[in-house]
Amino acid sequence: MHLATYLGLLEDSEKQLTRAFEHVADKHRDEPDIEQICQKFSAWSRNHHGQILGFVEKYSEEKEDEPDKLKRDLFARNRSGALALLRDLHDLWLLTQQVQLCWTVIRQAALGLRDEELKACATYCAARTKRQTDWLLGRVKQAAPQTLLVAE
Template sequence: MNLSIYLGMLRRAEQTLAESFRQVSDGHGSEPDVHFLCQTLARQCDHHEELLQPIVERYGEDTSDNEPERLHAEGLSETRSGPVGLLRDLQDLYLLASLVDVTWTMVRQAAFALRDRELLSVVGECDAETATQLKWLQTRMKQAAPQALVAAR
């Protein structure tokens, strides 16, 4: 069974996303909504990882795949400055959250095949929160884009 590959990838992706939310929160502290919401979203990712623990204990975890770290992009090790920097940092978060989202989808399909109610419950909660994270990121990027791309110089 290859579910362990996706569980390992998912845990690392959630960890990376949490770290990245915290990085953007710290780097864009002058934007109160970004600062506080990114902290909240990072805690959600931490909680997702906690919820995965019993599932990982049951099915195992293959940690040989480095996808989340590779897709995390070196650029999120520090935040960019200014309006365009905020927009690009939010876009990086969106890409990583998209990886998390599609990975939850793959794990959900495995949970259906296994008829694993506990896993389906975990996926349901975490996938819904990840979808909300994506919606917020998209909304915040739409809000930031006019100033960053037209007004700022």
């Protein structure tokens, strides 16, 4: 059974997403909407992460080593200029996709296990992850033409 392994992957992904939102909020403080919404989303992901920990413990006996190769190297440190914001939002979007897919996989397992608590948790967190994705997509769409065509 690989459930624990995947929970580990999700746990790690939510942790990364928490940090990434925090990082972007901090880095783009001059963009007030980015700073505030990314702080909010960081808090959401931290909350999701906390919720997962209970299940990681519950299913820990079967846990195998975390697959390192699934870790991503996003948010290149030296990004700057007008493109940096768009690229950072782009990477956040990718990370939310990673998290979203993990929740889908976990929810499928929860259904098979008849684990109502895990199912409820996955449903709740997946819905909020989608709201993170939706916001990022809207903001990327807004920023794209100005960044690619006008900004120097």
